[in-house]
Amino acid sequence: MKKLKKHLNKILEANIINFVALNNGKKNITYFCETNKGKYIIKFLTPQFLLKRVDVEYFQKIYNIIITLNNSNPKFIAPLTNTNIYSVNKWGDRYFSIFHFINSDDDHSINRTHIKEMAKIMNQFHNMASDLQCNLECMFDKYVSKLFKNRNYKCMLNPYYQDYKSINQQLNTCLIHGDFAINNVLFKGNDIVGLIDFDCLSNGSREEELIRACRNFENKLDKQTFVSTYLKSCPTKLNLTRDIVKKFIIKDFINEVCVYYFQTKIKNLESKDFKILLNQSIKEFANIDKLIDEIWEIIKYENSIC
Numbered sequence: 001m002k003k004l005k006k007h008l009n010k011i012l013e014a015n016i017i018n019f020v021a022l023n024n025g026k027k028n029i030t031y032f033c034e035t036n037k038g039k040y041i042i043k044f045l046t047p048q049f050l051l052k053r054v055d056v057e058y059f060q061k062i063y064n065i066i067i068t069l070n071n072s073n074p075k076f077i078a079p080l081t082n083t084n085i086y087s088v089n090k091w092g093d094r095y096f097s098i099f100h101f102i103n104s105d106d107d108h109s110i111n112r113t114h115i116k117e118m119a120k121i122m123n124q125f126h127n128m129a130s131d132l133q134c135n136l137e138c139m140f141d142k143y144v145s146k147l148f149k150n151r152n153y154k155c156m157l158n159p160y161y162q163d164y165k166s167i168n169q170q171l172n173t174c175l176i177h178g179d180f181a182i183n184n185v186l187f188k189g190n191d192i193v194g195l196i197d198f199d200c201l202s203n204g205s206r207e208e209e210l211i212r213a214c215r216n217f218e219n220k221l222d223k224q225t226f227v228s229t230y231l232k233s234c235p236t237k238l239n240l241t242r243d244i245v246k247k248f249i250i251k252d253f254i255n256e257v258c259v260y261y262f263q264t265k266i267k268n269l270e271s272k273d274f275k276i277l278l279n280q281s282i283k284e285f286a287n288i289d290k291l292i293d294e295i296w297e298i299i300k301y302e303n304s305i306c
Contacts, residue, residue, distance in 0.1 A: 007091055008033060008042065011098070012081075032101065039101035040081065044094055045199075048139060054095045056088050061136060062201050063087035063097065065129075065175070072128050078102060078186075078196040102194035104186035113190045115222055119229035121192050122180055122213065126206050127235065129175035136175065138202040140251065143258040150261075157257065160250045160285070167247040171205035171239055178202055180213045207238050211248040214295045223298050231306035240303050245296040253288060256281045 005016050014035035022030045022041075031042040045054045064087070069077050080087055081098045089096050110118075144161060148154035177184075178200025186194035210230055217223045231238070260278035264271040284291075 004091060009035075011085060011089065012037065012040065014038070034101075041078075041099040041101055042096055043099065044096045045088070056095060058136075059088050059095070059097070059199075061134065062198050065132060065134060065136075065201065066198060068132065069125075069128055073124070077125075078194050099196075102186050102196075104188050104193050108183055110182060110187075111190075112222075112225055114187060115217070115225045116229045117187075117190065117192050118180075118182075118185050118213075119226045120233055121185065121195060122177070122209065123230055123233045125177060125195065126174050126209070132175060134175070136202045138204060140255055140258075143262070144254060147258050147261060153257070153261070156282070156285075157254055160288070161254055164247050164250040164254070167243050169239055169241075169244060171207050171244075172236055173203065173205055175201060176204035176206075176209040178204070178209075180209055181216045206234065206236075207240060207244055208248045208251075210238070211245055211295065211299070212252050214298070215249070215252060215291075220294065220298065223295065224302060227298055227302045228306065231302055238303070240299050242292070242296045242300075245299060246292050249288065249292050249295065253281060253285060 001019070005019055008019075009016055012033075012035055014037040016033060016035050018032070018034035020032045022032055029044045029046065033040040033042050045059055047054050048058065063080055066077055066080060067087075070079050079100045081100060085098055087097060089098065144157075148158065177195070177198065179197055184195065184197045185192060186196060210227065213226065214223050217226055257278065260274045260281060263274040264278065
């Protein structure tokens, strides 16, 4: 830890006053760093599941997009530090990025106003990102092919995966955040002050992000509020059918299984925590049709009145 702090002192050209590991997600991967010149978030980058090493070029692409979006609207996207500090920095055999700390509420409880603001900011992000010409490949199919080397998972999940693969529709392609969840949107009071965690940024569709985001809200009224607000502010008509909803909920579930399965194999993370999450996701498959119907009924109704 002392060596890391000394390294950061040199990069930031400042003296560290406080340095604390944040355990909101992957343990000991992200740190809060307070210096005599400012506050920062130090985020260590983990390898993508199919790689043994961090794909620096991949993260550099993501951060170039963040910089571009910050220039368009620096209000709500977690900003990287100034340009004389590299977007991806190396320390030993590990890589990290430095972000400015965003002062926000610690409490993640949300109200109806928060939900509406989240839907508006997701639409705003899609509008901005749709103008960018870039290619960030979604690795989902490659993750699945690797997961299916385990016969048990292939036997259990392949029928669902084939359902996902069988649907081919023209969707509203754009860059999507990929993990638009409550804990990745920072609030101060009722105002959004930050959108963070772009590791899953990729080419996708508005439909996919909307459907996936619905799963983050526990009750039906919250889902309705989010969908209604997003559709009312969306500048284009979305291609929303039950098959589309089914496709992306199946994809989301299988993606979760891939994430938790591969994370249990990374030694520097708490594998037991991911095993618990893995088992929870597998159990939820038993009720997937119920979830599909619930989200589809909400989207169908809100789409018809917007």
